[in-house]
Amino acid sequence: xxxxxxxxxxxxxxxxxxxxxxxxxxxxxxxxxxxxxxxxxxxxxxxxxxxxxxxxxxxxxxxxxxxxxxxxxxxxxxxxxxxxxxxxxxxxxxxxxxxxxxxxxxxxxxxxxxxxxxxxxxxxxxxxxxxxxxxxxxxxxxxxxxxxxxxxxxxxxxxxxxxxxxxx
Amino acid sequence: xxxxxxxxxxxxxxxxxxxxxxxxxxxxxxxxxxxxxxxxxxxxxxxxxxxxxxxxxxxxxxxxxxxxxxxxxxxxxxxxxxxxxxxxxxxxxxxxxxxxxxxxxxxxxxxxxxxxxxxxxxxxxxxxxxxxxxxxxxxxxxxxxxxxxxxxxxxxxxxxxxxxxxxxxxxxxxxxxxxxxxxxxxxxxxxxxxxxxxxxxxxxxxxxxxxxxxxxxxxxxxxxxxxxxxxxxxxxxxxxxxxxxxxxxxxxxxxxxxxxxxxxxxxxxxxxxxxxxxxxxxxxxxxxxxxxxxxxxxxxxxxxxxxxxxxxxxxxxxxxxxxxxxxxxxxxxxxxxxxxxxxxxxxxxxxxxxxxxxxxxxxxxxxxxxxxxxxxxxxxxxxxxxxxxxxxxxxxxxxxx
Numbered sequence: 001x002x003x004x005x006x007x008x009x010x011x012x013x014x015x016x017x018x019x020x021x022x023x024x025x026x027x028x029x030x031x032x033x034x035x036x037x038x039x040x041x042x043x044x045x046x047x048x049x050x051x052x053x054x055x056x057x058x059x060x061x062x063x064x065x066x067x068x069x070x071x072x073x074x075x076x077x078x079x080x081x082x083x084x085x086x087x088x089x090x091x092x093x094x095x096x097x098x099x100x101x102x103x104x105x106x107x108x109x110x111x112x113x114x115x116x117x118x119x120x121x122x123x124x125x126x127x128x129x130x131x132x133x134x135x136x137x138x139x140x141x142x143x144x145x146x147x148x149x150x151x152x153x154x155x156x157x158x159x160x161x162x163x164x165x166x167x168x
Numbered sequence: 169x170x171x172x173x174x175x176x177x178x179x180x181x182x183x184x185x186x187x188x189x190x191x192x193x194x195x196x197x198x199x200x201x202x203x204x205x206x207x208x209x210x211x212x213x214x215x216x217x218x219x220x221x222x223x224x225x226x227x228x229x230x231x232x233x234x235x236x237x238x239x240x241x242x243x244x245x246x247x248x249x250x251x252x253x254x255x256x257x258x259x260x261x262x263x264x265x266x267x268x269x270x271x272x273x274x275x276x277x278x279x280x281x282x283x284x285x286x287x288x289x290x291x292x293x294x295x296x297x298x299x300x301x302x303x304x305x306x307x308x309x310x311x312x313x314x315x316x317x318x319x320x321x322x323x324x325x326x327x328x329x330x331x332x333x334x335x336x337x338x339x340x341x342x343x344x345x346x347x348x349x350x351x352x353x354x355x356x357x358x359x360x361x362x363x364x365x366x367x368x369x370x371x372x373x374x375x376x377x378x379x380x381x382x383x384x385x386x387x388x389x390x391x392x393x394x395x396x397x398x399x400x401x402x403x404x405x406x407x408x409x410x411x412x413x414x415x416x417x418x419x420x421x422x423x424x425x426x427x428x429x430x431x432x433x434x435x436x437x438x439x440x441x442x443x444x445x446x447x448x449x450x451x452x453x454x455x456x457x458x459x460x461x462x463x464x465x466x467x468x469x470x471x472x473x474x475x476x477x478x479x480x481x482x483x484x485x486x487x488x489x490x491x492x493x494x495x496x497x498x499x500x501x502x503x504x505x506x507x508x509x510x511x512x513x514x515x516x517x518x519x520x521x522x523x524x525x526x527x528x529x530x531x532x533x534x535x536x537x538x539x540x541x542x543x544x545x546x547x548x549x550x551x552x553x554x555x556x557x558x559x560x561x562x563x564x565x566x567x568x569x
Binding site for chain 1: 244247281285286321325327342345359410438466470485486
């Protein structure tokens with residue numbers, strides 16, 4: 001019997017359609033990343049549905065979602081600002097930038113504002129130490145942030161987005 | 169794009185795909201022996217000979233073999249892979265194709281860290297261009313039976329996935345928790361098949377070695393660390409950036425390049441040693457001052473123990489929590505460090521902390537736990553003047569209740 005799953009590949013072999021189910025598990029992360037990109041978070045319902053598609057227990061999906069920092073299970077705001085807190089960034093003054101963001105957004109680090117638009121987080125090194133202080137804003141690397149840039153970034157995000165649409 | 173970079177090996181001039189062309193002329197055994205004889209060691213940090221890895225996969229009997237490029241650089245202070253991916257992507261992919269030809273693999277993955285997601289469009293474009301030029305795809309460069317293609321897989325923000333077995337777990341759609349080794353990925357890698365898994369920088373050397381030969385490559389570096397190293401220099405220096413230096417260069421010469429001569433100390437990243445000025449004559453190579461690529465420069469005004477605390481906090485967040493020495497050890501070290509900084513730690517407890525660090529280095533399952541006490545130990549060893557131990561009251565008993 002061939003196990004049915006939505007992400008399986010279908011090929012024609014000896015004139016018959018055969019469903020290949022192998023490698024499907026390796027598609028789990030891309031599928032979850034897709035949901036994250038589309039909705040901004042992965043809800044319990046999404047996890048259940050994903051589990052059904054892959055024929056695995058939902059708790060396995062949950063364990064994967066909670067392991068990775070860029071997959072989030074709670075409802076979140078439309079835009080995410082992740083400020084790098086690695087040593088090079090701190091030496092370049094990322095704490096000041098962080099406070100400036102908190103002031104401009106009127107929120108505390110880790111939280112989103114009332115309008116659920118922008119969430120401010122900190123993250124480990126994002127590989128921009130030579131352009132510190134740096135942040136990951138909706139998946140885009142932004143370096144050499146000055147105090148003046150902060151307002152500009154916030155304004156752009158509140159209006160629409162930094163470069164394109166939101167959801168990292 | 170910045171001005172053209174200069175360097176001895178990776179940044180040296182080479183015609184596009186000359187390495188792959190030469191590899192096809194040499195044949196499989198020729199490439200395998202060139203890379204083995206070059207003494208090239210894995211640039212991710214552990215320094216395992218890349219030639220041995222490649223030869224083991226080539227010798228393995230399996231219908232399916234894989235080539236995986238580890239572009240999940242997460243080590244604080246490292247950004248060399250970012251520069252390579254954006255400026256020399258063809259060199260990396262060519263290196264992967266050479267590895268595929270030598271080992272007999274037909275599928276490749278580039279495991280790109282989630283932070284670099286914005287590069288995907290650009291890299292996909294490069295891959296598409298290479299497919300059109302017949303560097304990837306079926307019958308590469310007209311060689312019948314040599315099929316190879318590369319797919320980009322994205323990580324999702326987990327530092328530990330830079331560890332090779334955790335990376336494979338992540339590729340397979342699981343939590344990125346390191347496996348027990350052995351078996352190694354060369355036997356049981358992605359989907360249980362033999363897998364060549366190397367760092368971006370390691371693959372970048374393949375084309376140069378295949379084209380120029382092992383002896384040319386051995387002409388750079390030291391006896392045990394051949395070739396060059398890409399260093400990501402950041403912190404208190406005038407010209408932060410990526411530089412290619414020969415193995416065996418000393419720290420002060422590197423600082424001169426980056427304009428950080430008046431540094432008080434340098435750190436080899438969060439999982440490397442912190443070295444004071446009086447040791448700046450130490451050589452950058454696997455046998456002396458080993459670094460995964462990061463050089464963080466600290467000037468006189470910096471507090472070394474603040475840096476150590478930052479590194480340990482990072483590891484506390486990033487530890488996968490699978491094995492006890494790492495999961496439980498890091499919080500204890502952090503607590504101990506804050507006591508040291510407040511001057512509340514006595515000699516006995518300090519000894520306990522150092523012995524715990526040693527246990528972590530021996531008993532942790534993967535490189536994260538094994539190397540995370542390094543900055544802690546080296547800071548305590550080299551910067552004795554910057555902390556004071558408590559001589560009064562605080563005896564062992566109080567800490568254990």
